[in-house]
Amino acid sequence: MTFRARLQQAIIGLLAAATGASLFIAQRQNDASHRVMLGQLFQQQFSSFRRDQERDIELAERNARRLSESVRLFAVLEAGDPDAYQVAADELRLDDFDFFRLIDAEGAIIEPPAGNRADAGLFAPALQASLNEQLKPAAPQQGMTAGYVALRHEEHLPLRIYRVLSAPIRNFDSTVGVLILGQEMVGFEKPEDAKFDLHGNMPAMWVGGELIGTTFLPELLPALRHELEQGIGKEQPLSVARLFRSGGSGYRLMAHCLNPKSLFPPAYYVSIFSLAGFELQQQNLILKIIALGLVAIALASLVGFMFAKQITQPIRSLVSATHDIQQGNFQPAITPGPTLEMRHLADAFQEMAAGLALKDRYHSVLSMVADQRVAEQLMAGKISLGGELRDVTIIFCDIRGYTALSAGRDPREVIELLNKHMSALTRVVYRHHGVINQFAGDAIMILFGAPMDNPTHAADAVLCAQEMLAERERLNELTHEPLGIGFGIATGKVVAGCLGAENRADYTVVGDRVNLAARLCSVAAAGEIVIDDQTRAALPESTPSTPTEPLKLKGFSEPIIAHRLVP
Amino acid sequence: MPRIALISFLVFACCRLASAEGGVSGVVVLDAQRPPAVSPGYKPQTVKPIQGADATPAIVWVEKAGMVYPKTRAGEFVRIQQRGYQFRPAVIALQTGASAEFPNMDDEFHNVFSYSKPRRFDLGRFRKDETSPRITFEKPGPVNIYCEIHQHMRCRLLVLDTPWFAVTDTQGRFKISGIPAGEYQIKALLPSEKEVKSTVVISDGKTAQVQLSR
Numbered sequence: 001m002t003f004r005a006r007l008q009q010a011i012i013g014l015l016a017a018a019t020g021a022s023l024f025i026a027q028r029q030n031d032a033s034h035r036v037m038l039g040q041l042f043q044q045q046f047s048s049f050r051r052d053q054e055r056d057i058e059l060a061e062r063n064a065r066r067l068s069e070s071v072r073l074f075a076v077l078e079a080g081d082p083d084a085y086q087v088a089a090d091e092l093r094l095d096d097f098d099f100f101r102l103i104d105a106e107g108a109i110i111e112p113p114a115g116n117r118a119d120a121g122l123f124a125p126a127l128q129a130s131l132n133e134q135l136k137p138a139a140p141q142q143g144m145t146a147g148y149v150a151l152r153h154e155e156h157l158p159l160r161i162y163r164v165l166s167a168p169i170r171n172f173d174s175t176v177g178v179l180i181l182g183q184e185m186v187g188f189e190k191p192e193d194a195k196f197d198l199h200g201n202m203p204a205m206w207v208g209g210e211l212i213g214t215t216f217l218p219e220l221l222p223a224l225r226h227e228l229e230q231g232i233g234k235e236q237p238l239s240v241a242r243l244f245r246s247g248g249s250g251y252r253l254m255a256h257c258l259n260p261k262s263l264f265p266p267a268y269y270v271s272i273f274s275l276a277g278f279e280l281q282q283q284n285l286i287l288k289i290i291a292l293g294l295v296a297i298a299l300a301s302l303v304g305f306m307f308a309k310q311i312t313q314p315i316r317s318l319v320s321a322t323h324d325i326q327q328g329n330f331q332p333a334i335t336p337g338p339t340l341e342m343r344h345l346a347d348a349f350q351e352m353a354a355g356l357a358l359k360d361r362y363h364s365v366l367s368m369v370a371d372q373r374v375a376e377q378l379m380a381g382k383i384s385l386g387g388e389l390r391d392v393t394i395i396f397c398d399i400r401g402y403t404a405l406s407a408g409r410d411p412r413e414v415i416e417l418l419n420k421h422m423s424a425l426t427r428v429v430y431r432h433h434g435v436i437n438q439f440a441g442d443a444i445m446i447l448f449g450a451p452m453d454n455p456t457h458a459a460d461a462v463l464c465a466q467e468m469l470a471e472r473e474r475l476n477e478l479t480h481e482p483l484g485i486g487f488g489i490a491t492g493k494v495v496a497g498c499l500g501a502e503n504r505a506d507y508t509v510v511g512d513r514v515n516l517a518a519r520l521c522s523v524a525a526a527g528e529i530v531i532d533d534q535t536r537a538a539l540p541e542s543t544p545s546t547p548t549e550p551l552k553l554k555g556f557s558e559p560i561i562a563h564r565l566v567p
Numbered sequence: 568m569p570r571i572a573l574i575s576f577l578v579f580a581c582c583r584l585a586s587a588e589g590g591v592s593g594v595v596v597l598d599a600q601r602p603p604a605v606s607p608g609y610k611p612q613t614v615k616p617i618q619g620a621d622a623t624p625a626i627v628w629v630e631k632a633g634m635v636y637p638k639t640r641a642g643e644f645v646r647i648q649q650r651g652y653q654f655r656p657a658v659i660a661l662q663t664g665a666s667a668e669f670p671n672m673d674d675e676f677h678n679v680f681s682y683s684k685p686r687r688f689d690l691g692r693f694r695k696d697e698t699s700p701r702i703t704f705e706k707p708g709p710v711n712i713y714c715e716i717h718q719h720m721r722c723r724l725l726v727l728d729t730p731w732f733a734v735t736d737t738q739g740r741f742k743i744s745g746i747p748a749g750e751y752q753i754k755a756l757l758p759s760e761k762e763v764k765s766t767v768v769i770s771d772g773k774t775a776q777v778q779l780s781r
């Protein structure tokens with residue numbers, strides 16, 4: 001993976017993570033503040049509702065107190081007399097209430113008399129039974145308590161809710177009955193206005209397992225009912241808050257018990273908040289954050305691209321420069337980077353290239369003045385100045401009639417001729433892994449078995465000499481100045497090493513075998529290869545050769561019999 | 568002579584009759600009357616201070632199931648005064664058919680009424696110098712009598728079929744006579760409005776002793 005890709009990956013990753021985190025935080029924050037807002041709204045509504053309820057409770061208590069002070073009511077209740085309603089109606093100020101009922105000392109509802117004799121707020125018989133059933137929990141032994149009853153006046157009409165307040169009637173130390181005051185709750189009976197208010201709110205009441213609300217969308221009702229049943233259940237907590245989805249949009253339901261610890265079944269003031277507006281807002285926020293994140297990623301990735309370019313371009317230039325150097329171009333074109341560090345790097349690279357160029361020049365000069373392999377061994381530090389005893393084969397090769405050839409010629413012409421000759425033969429030698437030890441005028445001295453080991457040095461040397469001879473003969477056919485060459489080959493132990501002063505030395509071999517090879521070369525006629533005994537011994541028996549007459553050679557006390565290879 | 572004989576017979580018959588009846592006397596252990604608790608805030612405006620109520624005695628009576636009682640006390644009539652803002656007496660027993668009047672002895676209005684099932688009545692307001700109507704009690708049972716103006720005023724009137732009843736003195740002592748011999752239930756209504764009962768055997772010319780307690 002490229003640096004640029006990595007950099008961009010890192011930038012995108014970081015920004016995506018940052019965007020995700022801010023998305024999460026914003027969403028949570030938004031959610032929490034909305035929840036708090038709804039909670040406050042609900043509290044407001046609920047407390048105003050409860051204030052009304054408390055005011056009514058106070059009124060009911062006042063009425064109950066007034067009744068308590070009526071010895072006539074006390075007496076009438078004590079006797080369980082139906083006239084109680086009339087007596088109570090005379091005593092009470094009931095303008096604020098829709099109906100009242102009396103319960104005797106045993107807890108039984110005293111049936112209100114029919115007709116207008118006492119206006120107790122009569123209902124149709126069926127409703128009356130339902131009301132009596134719902135008022136059953138009221139008992140004289142209990143204190144003031146509030147409850148809610150729901151009555152359906154007609155089949156097709158929605159339920160109507162009545163708040164009932166039960167106040168015991170006491171006279172001195174005895175409780176003789178209960179006064180129940182009923183008042184219809186307004187604000188829950190307009191089903192045609194089925195819409196949420198500005199805050200997305202709908203108020204409702206949950207009474208006796210029935211949800212009574214002004215503004216319920218019918219399709220929402222089952223979900224609401226389910227949530228309330230789940231939330232209230234058997235535990236009947238003081239307040240319930242639930243979140244649910246219905247028909248693709250979210251709702252928040254809050255309910256608070258209106259009559260905790262009451263004898264009557266708990267009734268809840270319910271508020272349903274539609275979260276549609278909030279969710280839209282939330283979605284907008286999310287989209288905005290994502291869009292911002294994407295823009296930031298794009299910008300950052302552009303900036304990253306540019307920065308990466310500042311690094312990658314010089315690097316690429318350096319890489320191609322390295323290729324150039326590998327190819328032997330030690331002056332590559334380097335585009336310096338825009339940054340200081342990159343310029344330093346380019347400068348350093350240039351210096352290094354210059355150093356390498358110098359080294360290469362040294363190397364080629366060395367390879368030219370010394371044999372290539374010797375040069376390599378020298379540079380590798382494998383050749384010591386001291387020298388070592390080695391088994392080698394030495395070839396001497398020179399041109400017959402060189403003196404005659406060069407006499408009276410332009411030396412430059414001679415050198416050119418020689419160079420051509422030497423180059424051709426050198427190629428052959430290199431092919432056979434021979435080491436050119438030195439050129440001396442028309443003569444070439446070639447080593448096999450030094451400086452590197454070669455177990456077949458003698459055979460290789462002979463083969464090489466034969467090839468050289470063949471090459472010369474081939475060249476002779478192409479030139480109008482044919483040259484005759486002769487070879488002397490000797491095998492044996494020599495000392496190989498660098499010969500000379502400490503700071504100026506040549507790699508060479510020293511020993512009588514070298515002399516022998518040189519002497520044998522001088523006895524060889526044009527086109528002849530003369531080898532010594534040891535070389536001959538290294539060759540296969542089948543190699544055709546003829547021994548020479550004993551040769552008297554300079555530097556050798558005994559005459560030596562050598563061998564001529566038969567072409 | 569026949570006259571003497573008739574007189575002698577009548578005297579004998581009377582003695583015979585007298586000797587065929589017995590009585591019962593004894594003591595009812597009075598329990599605590601319900602304390603006259605007054606609800607806070609009850610302060611009736613009266614011209615004179617409210618006087619204390621009389622100590623509440625018990626009512627004792629003798630009865631037998633299925634018996635047809637002689638109407639010996641059905642003609643009685645009792646005056647229940649309102650004096651010192653109290654009913655006096657506050658505990659009364661009457662035989663069915665007996666009646667009561669409610670003279671007002673205070674300088675203020677009283678309004679005596681009752682919603683009790685044996686006898687509902689409402690006398691309305693009347694003053695000291697106005698005569699109160701006479702109320703006759705035809706059905707047996709307890710009749711609680713109140714004054715609408717003064718809530719603390721209570722009167723417990725017990726209407727009985729039997730003529731053999733007595734209101735005890737403040738120590739709970741009582742004596743009932745003129746009961747034909749036989750086995751009876753003797754009952755008492757205590758100041759706490761609880762009822763106690765026992766069995767008593769009445770023998771001719773004798774007074775049985777009974778103690779009633781809870």
